[in-house]
Amino acid sequence: MGPPWYSNTYFCDEEQEPRMSGKRAYWSTRFGFYLAAIGSACGLGNLWRFPFVVEENGGGAFVLIYLLAALTVGLPLLISELMLGKRARKSLIAAALELVNGKSKYSAIITRSAVLLTLVVFSYYAVISGWVVYFLAQFTAGSISQSDSSVNTMFSVLMENGLLQLMLVSAHLLICAVVVSKSIQEGLEKWVSYIMPVFAVLLIFLLVRAASLNSFGSAARFLFYPDFSKLTMASLGHALGHVFFTLSIGFGSMVTFGSYLKEADHIPTAGFRVTVADGLLSLVSALLIFSVVMQSASNHQDTGLLFETLPMFLLQMPGGWFFGVAFFLCLYAAALGASIGLLEVIVSNFMDQKKWSRSYATWFVISIAFLVSFLPALSSSVFKNVQIAGYDLLSFVDAILINWLLPIIVLGVGTIIVKGMSIESQKGLFVDVNRIESASLFGHWRYMVVIVAPLIIALALLLQLFDLVFKNGVL
Ligand code: PFF
Numbered sequence: 146m147g148p149p150w151y152s153n154t155y156f157c158d159e160e161q162e163p164r165m166s167g168k169r170a171y172w173s174t175r176f177g178f179y180l181a182a183i184g185s186a187c188g189l190g191n192l193w194r195f196p197f198v199v200e201e202n203g204g205g206a207f208v209l210i211y212l213l214a215a216l217t218v219g220l221p222l223l224i225s226e227l228m229l230g231k232r233a234r235k236s237l238i239a240a241a242l243e244l245v246n247g248k249s250k251y252s253a254i255i256t257r258s259a260v261l262l263t264l265v266v267f268s269y270y271a272v273i274s275g276w277v278v279y280f281l282a283q284f285t286a287g288s289i290s291q292s293d294s295s296v297n298t299m300f301s302v303l304m305e306n307g308l309l310q311l312m313l314v315s316a317h318l319l320i321c322a323v324v325v326s327k328s329i330q331e332g333l334e335k336w337v338s339y340i341m342p343v344f345a346v347l348l349i350f351l352l353v354r355a356a357s358l359n360s361f362g363s364a365a366r367f368l369f370y371p372d373f374s375k376l377t378m379a380s381l382g383h384a385l386g387h388v389f390f391t392l393s394i395g396f397g398s399m400v401t402f403g404s405y406l407k408e409a410d411h412i413p414t415a416g417f418r419v420t421v422a423d424g425l426l427s428l429v430s431a432l433l434i435f436s437v438v439m440q441s442a443s444n445h446q447d448t449g450l451l452f453e454t455l456p457m458f459l460l461q462m463p464g465g466w467f468f469g470v471a472f473f474l475c476l477y478a479a480a481l482g483a484s485i486g487l488l489e490v491i492v493s494n495f496m497d498q499k500k501w502s503r504s505y506a507t508w509f510v511i512s513i514a515f516l517v518s519f520l521p522a523l524s525s526s527v528f529k530n531v532q533i534a535g536y537d538l539l540s541f542v543d544a545i546l547i548n549w550l551l552p553i554i555v556l557g558v559g560t561i562i563v564k565g566m567s568i569e570s571q572k573g574l575f576v577d578v579n580r581i582e583s584a585s586l587f588g589h590w591r592y593m594v595v596i597v598a599p600l601i602i603a604l605a606l607l608l609q610l611f612d613l614v615f616k617n618g619v620l
Pocket of ligand 1: 185186189191390391393394396397398483484486487490
């Protein structure tokens, strides 16, 4: 059972696990697709990553570049990935290989790197998800009090305790494994469709409360007044990397979702809605978090930004305990939705490529992810003295993967799609005969994916390289 939009008749064309027999299931309702795709896009990227990347890059000017990049580069590429999935009805590696008739070495390298990247991201995402579990447990147990020092002490205790972090990671990975090994129907749609709408309402409520803080105006100014002098040469790359991360582009996850769309579903509309919903969530979260940060006037930053600031704000509200539990419960659901999206990509590729069963592939991937998560999970304890280019291990892995590797992979996957598919079939997938405007939009979309997006990505990488070599060495 599930909410009204969730239907148990999800697998329309057959009742069995569709991948096992080579056929694909379709989303039972269009709304179900949106919730699941938005559930994969919206996650820790919006609440945990976006605020500290904005802070690192100086605020408003970066937010503006990020929004422009989301619409001009992110959206067109998101549409391409959904198109590939809808056409091939397979996961990334198989779909891309089919486009080039299995002949291109280049496609194999790019798509395999995408799956490998997804595996590493899944592993460190599990570490941050573990932090969320920790705060949820602390709020639920009532062991967190209203003083600033209590929250900070709790967070530093967590940071210094590597074993505790590994236990939290294991708990999270176990939950993911159980959900995904039980197949996509139960694993994905149901969870997300219950909690994401509640989270959206909760965040808006919190934002309304944050609007009464004195710092709300300064936070809004910091986020929306562009001061271009604060940008560095690496900012464009950071903005693009974050756009791809937050929209789940380049991981193959949107290819998997596209493969579940029905014939009649209009891909550009789907892509547009996912982009707008994700962008709005990021803006609301950032406004909320910066209002709280600026109110407390202390100096929070980096990957701990969300966790060092918001618990205090929640506790100071009447009924703080309840809001704390509700917030971290919803945040965990969002993290789980995204984690499941990531895990699903890796598992479905193993199933398609190696013909493994769902449960074998899931447990195999979970074991590897657990091993990989050791480095980020221990980065603030056992490996706390390991600093690379001024970053601790967790931030370093995040920066290398998202700011550098992800844009390269996105460029590669995008090229495979636009080169491998004939213009006719691209048009067939893009244009909806019932919407006259979609025919003219097709030309614009092609222009964006063939010319604009590759140029902007190449420029961003070049500027980052310049920044690294000649300026401040920021990754
Ligand atoms: N977009 C997710 C977030 O913003 O948290 C992260 C993510 C989920 C990336 C699923 C990739 C993916 F396949």
